[in-house]
Amino acid sequence: MLKGGQGQDLLELRTLGQFTARYKAAVISDKAGRSNMLWELFKYLLTNRGCHLSAESVLEILWPDKQYQDSRSVLKAQVHRLKKMLSESALGDDHLTITSAQGCYRLDLGRLCWMDTDLLEDLFNKANKLSASHPAEAMEAYRRLISLYRGDYLPEINSPWVFYARHNYLRIFLQSVYNLNSLYGHARMYLDAVRTCEEALQVVPFEEELHICYLQGLIDAGKKGEARAHYENITSRNYLETGAEPTVKMKNIYQQISHKNEKAELDLSNIQEMAVEGKKVEGAFNCRPDFFRFLYRLEKRRLDRKNSPILLGSLTLTGHHYSPPPSDILGAATASLKNIISASIRKGDVYTQWNEAQFLLLLPDLTPETGEKVLQRLNHKFEQEIASKELVLRCKLESLLG
The missing domain is CATH 3.30.70.270 (Reverse transcriptase/Diguanylate cyclase domain)
Incomplete structure (x- = not known):
């Protein structure tokens, strides 16, 4: 697997957080101009790389509101324009190829092309295989993966065809955070677990399981005060914005933050403030x-x-x-x-x-x-x-x- 940034002739494709196609220090995707449709076609072929896609299905999925008399001719013309646009940036078959056969089109990446999601999946598989036998190496692979994930896959695309891939890469990212924190827990590296969750929450701020993982890390690190403050902040925000009460999982983690004895004293203290006769409350x-x-x-x-x-x-x-x-x-x-x-x-x-x-x-x-x-x-x-x-x-x- 080629690493991003290595080799002067390397085409670097980043899709997580923001789409960029970089070649020889130039971001060629910024030169879109009037080529938005061509880049959308490129992203669809890229998402389904290695698959044969019929002209009819491509046009129906990408531009369902348009009617075409001859879908094969229309897509053939669009693919020709796309190839021309890529060749103008001096990209060749060693970077990627778009081939056609019997009215179907297929995109494949070449040996001089690096893509962030390919590395993401490779690191995930590597870390999972090493986690039991070589935990330190697994930790390093998970850390690299987490730093690679910068946000949603192709966030500028709102069409349904991107949702499955987007959810899949998010799942890999979150599972990597949880797996890494589990390894940190076994190694008693609690502060590292906290830092990992803090970084992940910057990218995915509304994932409840991630907040629970963060709270558990704070508890394990002996930072119950910070855990309580974070719990109260997110539960109050959710309540005021949606009217939703804390879930069962959230309530369970709160029981760890507030020990049962402490909670009993809290409730009795408040009850006394209301119930004691003769006590003057201003x-x-x-x-x-x-x-x-x-x-x-x-x-x-x-x-x-x-x-x-x-x-x-x-x-x-x-x-x-x-x-x-x-x-x-x-x-x-x-x-x-x-x-x-x-x-x-x-x-x-x-x-x-x-x-x-x-x-x-x-x-x-x-x-x-x-x-x-x-x-x-x-x-x-x-x-x-x-x-x-x-x-x-x-x-x-x-x-x-x-």
Whole structure:
């Protein structure tokens, strides 16, 4: 297998994250001009390299909205233009060939062509074979594979014909991350496992299993505080964006983050804050995130029969353009915001600090209009008290029926 970048005459094809065809230090795919259809044809033939493809099927799959009287002649002309375009970049049969026989076309890569997905599959097979007998070599192969995957296969293509290949390469990437982390776990290389997941999440940020793998790495590395913060961040984001509660797998990993004894103490502590008679509580009720989730579920069940709205509000501190808030002023701003919330909402309302920069509010028995006024009042008080040009308080309200 030729390696990308080796040899002056090497044609390098990258398809993961962004399509580029590079030859002799020039990116020939950037010279598309009016050749978008030709490059789309090239990508389809490339995806199905080694296969004989009929003219009728190619045209129907690539351009289904167009009608052709003579599909063979049309595709023959397009293939001729494609070959001419490639030959103008001085590519020859040692790089790739497009052959035809009985109305079918086939693309094959030559000895002077390197393609990232071919190397991806080779590394995956190599690492899997070595994992039991030579774990160190398997780790190195998995690491190379993970660094090779830069994103979806041909992300600029939205047609169904690319979906199977795209899913297959994503599956190889994710399985490699999980396999590598398993090897790291056996070798007690927990911080390496954490770093691997962090890199993978930069490329695939919404894969739940990857977040679980990351949380497990943090737990194994003794970083339960970071694990708790990450768990609360992703579960609150999912809840606010989709209304989805944590899955069973997420709940199971949370049990490792919060030991059962610790969880029992947490619940009893919050219950005492509500139930002890004679205890004077000023302002709204503040609780820990896990108990907040329990109270929300309880309130939702109570209102199921009444079909009444439940208002869930979020107050998030960010920098401008949604950048992370400056860490040097975040702590003081969060403390001030907590005091503002406690003094400004009703005694029967509930709030929690979900993560270092976000609060959630449970506002029962309010209309959406009144709830919006509550958030506006909190925002106004925050702007008066925290006169910072580096912080923005972003407020959001969800109305969920029981």
